[in-house]
Amino acid sequence: MIGKSYFVLSLLQVGLTQVWKGDTPRELTAQEGSCVQIPCHYTYPSHLQTHSRGGVWFNEERGRSLIAFHSKDHRHEMPRFRHRTRLPGNLKDGDCSLIITNIGQEDAGPYYFRIEFDNGPSYSYHPVTRLRVSAEPSQEWRVDTPREVTAQEGSCVQIPCQYSYPSCLGNQTRVGIWFNKKQSSSLIASHSKDHNREIPQFRNRTRLSGDLKDGDCSLIINDITQRDAGPYYFRVEFDNKNNYNSQPVTQLRVSDFTDKPMIFPVEIIAGKHVNIICTFDTTCNGTAPVLTWDTPTDKPGSVSNTVTQHGVTLTYTSVLTLIPSLKHHGHNLTCRVRYPSVTSERILVLTVQYAPRNLRITYLHTINPSSINIIEGSSAVIKCSVESFPASSLTWRHLNVTVNRTRSNNELWLVIFNVTSWHIGGYQCVAENEHGAVEGSITVERQVSNQWKVGLLGGGILLCAGLGGLLILKCVRKGSSTGREHTAQAECVSSYSPGEQTDRSLKRGNGKQEIKQNHQIYEYQYPSFEDWEVAGTLSHQKKKEGKVLEMESNHSLSPDPEDSLYANCDFCQDAIYGNI
Known part of the structure; x- marks a missing residue:
């Protein structure tokens, strides 16, 4: 009865006006267990715009129209639709879309919408929308x-x-x-x-x-x-x-818990502020890890902590600011990450950079001598060493000339071979890196060898012996010709009076002494004239034997101070050293 009345009213309204219109799809498919929205838009005569209205959706089942949704009174809804249907839009805007949740197979069937104005007409929109329900899950889930x-x-x-x-x-x-x-x-x-x-x-x-x-x-x-x-x-x-x-x-x-924080190494210079960064990454935005530091410095330094996110990764960052000193070189700096029940750590060995210091020059286990004596002709090894980080470049200089050099090494050897006068003087060792330089010096002095002294003395003796031998050989040759010249010598002696002979003898003696003093030659005194006469007589009697006796007499050392190397020399002509 109600369905026939609605149908008759709809025909009358259609004949009276052309502004009643509804847009709904002819067919719609929903997945069982999901929800569905039946799109719906409607129009109505403009003179009804200020009238209040209500929207009703019907589900036709076995020739009957069952109320699936009622905008004013949900009690009119069938029990199986109650709390499962609603209008997502506003009827005043012409939106009559219906949403049905938790779709079941029993929800399949035709649906249509009816608008009802208070104290005014009502209108049902056709054709109906047929809802089909699929047993497959919705692709939207x-x-x-x-x-x-x-x-x-x-x-x-x-x-x-x-x-x-x-x-x-x-x-x-x-x-x-x-x-x-x-x-x-x-x-x-x-x-x-x-x-x-x-x-x-x-x-x-x-x-x-x-x-x-x-x-x-x-x-x-x-x-x-x-x-x-x-x-x-x-x-x-x-x-x-x-x-x-x-x-x-x-x-x-x-x-097991194995993750560790990461410490980013930076350049650390003694006495200067440095920021050391420690980070820990995690993809879990749950209990936050805590980063802490263990520092070798007397003061712990200042710490700042931040958290950043890149995609799904959370990065916890801790920045430690401190002033390291030289004594911290080689010590451990620890960054520790802590959860409520576990912890892990990362250790960084501090490499503190500093300028060269404690330069040492070593020679024969003596450290930093101001000067050293090196025996001439021998060799010397001198070592220069320094403390620095990074390693220093070392240079040996002598008279402002580089004699040896090394790079990135904290020690350098200087070897001097066969020391001469060219090697004496001051030597400087210079050590430098990017943080500073230091210099040390040593003076090398030459010492004359005792072997040279002995050699010079021996050479002098040999020279004197050689000169003496030449002198003796000359005098021996003079003695061999004494017999032939004896008469001339006698005449030479007898041609002077006794007083003149004495004066002449004195003159010769003084002259000879003066010559010997000028030449620094030590000699014995010459023999008397009687010895000359005996030697001459023996020479005339037996020339051969005389020569032998003369040589023996000339080469024998008599304790008599008058026996001299000059016994066979001719002083008559004032030329005692004339043939030497």
Whole structure:
């Protein structure tokens, strides 16, 4: 009866006006368990614009029109549609779209819309929209989670999760639940609305990292233990009617805590401020790690901490500012990361750079002598060493001339071979790196060798012996001719009076003494004239024997001071050294 009345009224209205019009699709398919929106727009006579109105959707079933939705009184709705249907738009704007949630097979069938104005006409829009229900899940339902995640014991873990749902559920409240499957049961690890439903093992340790309305269903578990290992899956519930479980599950594995912070090395110079950076990366936005420092300095230095995010990676950064000194070179600087139950650390050995210092010049185990004596002709090895970092370039200089050089080495040897007068004087060792320079010096002095002294003395003796031998040979040759010249010598002697002979003898003696003093020759006194006469007589009697006797007499040393090397020399002509 009611259906016939609506039909008659519709015919009358169509005949009276052409402004009643509705736009709905002829057919629509929805997936079982999801929701569906039937698009709908309508027009009506303008004189009804200020009238209040109501919208009604009907589902035709077996020739009957059942109310699926009533905008003014939900009590008119069929029980199976109650709390499952609504209008997403505003009827005053001409939007009559219908949303049906938690679609079931019984919801399939034709639907149409009717507008009712208070104290005015009503109008049903045709043709109807036929709703088909598919048993396959809606492609709008989707959950993306990894198949496997590994966490380190004591730290936190984040299981990434993104989900999508039918657009018709966009304004619906929802609940996110994570389950941990243990054998045949599923235990609630996280519940977004009621944490009391979580099992004690996970309570106060789990939470969702994002907003379910944004499609973020990621799970965070803090203070991971070995018991937390196992499969996990996510479930979303819309008003307890539209539900969806993620498949396949995510397998959580738990390993030992091995992650370490990272220290970035920088140039460290003694006495200057330096900023040393330590970082620790994690993909878990759960319990934050704490970075601390252990410093070898007397003062701990100042520390600043920051957190930055790049994609899914969180970087915790700690900057240590301190003033290192030379004594900290080679000491350990430690950056430590700490979770509630685990910790790890990274150690940096400080390499403090400094200018050259403590330059030492070493010679024969003597350190930094001002001067050294080196025996002429021998060799010397002198070492120059210095303390610095980085290693210094060392240079040996002599008379402003570089004699040896090395780079990036804190010691340099100077070797002097066969020392002569050219090698004496001052030597400088210069050490320098990019932070400074230092210089040391040493003086090399020459010492005359005792062997040279002995050699010179021996050479002098040999020279004197050679001169003496020449002199003796000359005198021997003079003695061999004494017999032939004896008469002339006698005449020479007898040609003077006794007084003149004495004066002449004295003159010869003084002259001879003066000559000997000028030549520094030590000699014996010459013999008397009687010896000359005897030697002459023996020479005439036996020339051969006389020559032998004369040579023996000339080469024998008599204790008589008058026996002299000059006994056979002719002083008559005042030329005693004339033939030497």
